[in-house]
Amino acid sequence: MSGTYPRDLIGYAGHPPNPAWPGDARIAVSIVLNVEEGGEYSILHGDDHAEYVLTDSGVSTPLMGARDLNVESAFNYGSRTGFWNVMRLLRQRSVQATIYAVGMALERNPRAAAEIRGSGFDVVCHGYRWIDYHGVPEAVERAHIAQNVAAVTAAVGRAPIGWYTGRPSPNTRRLVVEHGGFLYDCDAYDDDLPYWTEVADKPHLILPYSLDNNDARLNRGGDFAGSDDFFAYCRDAFDYLHREGGDGRPRMMSIGLHSRLIGRPGRIGGLARLLDHIQRHEGVWLTGRDAIARHWIARHPPC
Template structure:
């Protein structure tokens, strides 16, 4: 047996989190066995949210002075110490062709979408901003640029959030009510709550339903996201080799949520990138899944802000942590 002194030097024996650690508290238990019985628009059991991560033109590049080339593209190698024109052009495919292919599918299928948009990406392609306004799509703040927020100080991150919101006001004539940055910091959620302009954030992957949390005594809504039914799996790690893989994963996800062993409604996130799913074969798979989902009477496509508001109607904002459901 290790001595008390030996144990005190290690952390492997702990069964709780250290006090005073920066950032939000971990919430392990969640809703437990009995989540709230949620129903969405038209009484549907599953709300499907299509998310387009619109980042092209805001990623890290030598051309923008970042002294590096960003990742998440088709080829598994990098060019160091200079511009990678091949990689840059793959990003440009998303803004030149891919985003418009996705929007044509959404128009044809008459489905709403949520755009996780980096502000600079919309600044550099104002026609996309115009189209989103024309369609009435939701824009969620995806940062001023597509950069990791954990790399910045609290003051710098606050400035980045304000820069992004000012930019959205100029390009869209409106500001987002939701936020999802590339990689949040331990300060992100506190800054959003302090700011006061945000209905929710989506920097969370731990549930199939929105939930209330508390930040410095104030209730705050989390609308979770997913990297499972997400097209990053075409190009990262073990994932989708073909469009049929995406269709099967998305269809099976929907089937399970529609009959998940209880009477609780849930949400489903579909994550897309114009430079990835905007390519023809993958876009064809997306259209196939949308048609499949539209054949299900208990599924409905909704914007993320609409999901947030529909949830709040049924699970009102709690005044104290003790007022949260099933906590």
Template sequence: MALQTVDHVAVSLDAPNVDPLQGTKYDFKRDLVGYGRDSIHPRWPNDAKIAVSFVINYEEGAERSLLNGDGQTESVLWEQPHVPDRIGSRDPKIESDYDYGARVGVWRLLNMFEENNIQTTINAVGQALEKNRPLAHSLVAGGHEIASHGYRWIPYHNMTPEEEKQYMLRQMQSLKATTGTYPSGWFVGRCSSHSKALIHEVHEELGVPLLYEADCFSDDLPYWADVPAEKNTDQPKGMLMLPYSYDNNDLKYQIAPGTWGSSGAFFEYLKSSFDVLYAEGLKGRPKMMTIGLHCRISGKPGRFAAVQSFVQYVQQQPDVWITTRKDIALHWHTTFPYVRNNAPLDSIVNELKPDVPKVDNLVYARI
């Protein structure tokens, strides 16, 4: 192997894979080809030109805190992200900023979406929802999808697989208790290299169907991934990856660089993303757009205005499917069923009838 030095570190031009998890059940493969230049037609219901989903991340009360048994306070995604962690003591400022999301922000967002007949996907942290039962009841009554965002809103990459799995099992039981059903979709967020395999394992052990996993950002459409643990099984199910978004996301208000300097900047970015994807849909290659929101961020009045304006803009456009992540996943399972080894979808698409499915019980904008 040819060696060279880069930044005083010896590297090899032909270095082998040094991932310690290679060949194990955790070794999900990367796919750098995807659907290719021409992509595929997703056949959205009613011939929609774009599928749009709004995601509210509900994390408040489950962040790092001495009250939750942690040795430090949370330090990210609040109004003063430059303030360092407090080790061994509480920080009332951070706690109260998170509290705003639970007490006020989430209701402001939910009221607006429900007034516009939009069902959202709630990425719910189990412990957070346990501490706000009125919210859990309202989410169920409003018909919103409740997906899993982990039992705690903490980093999982330093845990053993066994420890992380216990958090997942607790999360499944927690959401079952607060909402009446198990989650069918996951977005861990602060995930580990074990997370996807453990999610698959937990759902298999509990006998609960897993519709999708969203800890990915690699496409504008859902795609199937082979599950390493199913390598030698006769009837593999695969794992549907439903890409999330960190670019169409209000978290950039509170991280640098790239911070949204104003609600107007956030709105303009969302509008630009929508316009590009919508134009691609008009050309015969519809896509999916996901907007990530946080109650303590976009639930604040000044930032809320951007979300409200974007909702109004989207609803003025024809042939837009505004829906939940779960319904997108259900559509994909039905329209593009899993084929092992990421077999090309062209043959599947060509066999499909040209007519698109008709769905009456989902929310559309001017269809």
């Protein structure tokens, strides 16, 4: 086989570095709340169709050329109620979390933006729009990256250092590095530890995220029927990684949340039980992604 293959199928090859988490923690746990409501596909936002992804409306294809009021209401629940339910629970449990913030969503919800600023949570850019950036012209995506940075900086009073699109284009990582100011991005699901890659001849840090320890599974494909499924799966993942950490192989665990999904009354109990389970264990560094990135850069700089 010849040529340059663009995927890394090898990684740490079964011999990952010891991350040396603070306090010799067995595991670093990153709780992420996605704030997307108000930046999704909508003809109100200049799109030619309505949103149809990660909503309880039951639609699987977009409504073209018209508003989908049921989808809009499902998203509205996230911004009006679910966001506040999740933020209240995180405060009650004294959890340091990370916000994945869509720029347009923050601009349309100044009260949520103020709550995020007051929380002290680190905020990662999650695209100026919550859309699929495949096929979006490079110049438009470049402009959206700048708009997202400006929106987050205005909302929280400091420039973001992390990036996560979620539905990136082949250009996204290069454009993020080109923009500058970011220490890391999270558009990867391929490891249980951070790692370095090279973009435009520069070292660039990746903090992998998770689509499996994620409340999106309460909607995406329906493989999680309810809060017990979410709790049991994430609990089992935590227990395995915590045990591995005790055997000298500390790892990182990401848990993805969405206000309009886990913020519902019939689901948020699963998150509460999960936080209780995690916080009953010793050797856990429950922290934001910015702290994980800074730790990795200090302890495991690029070769």
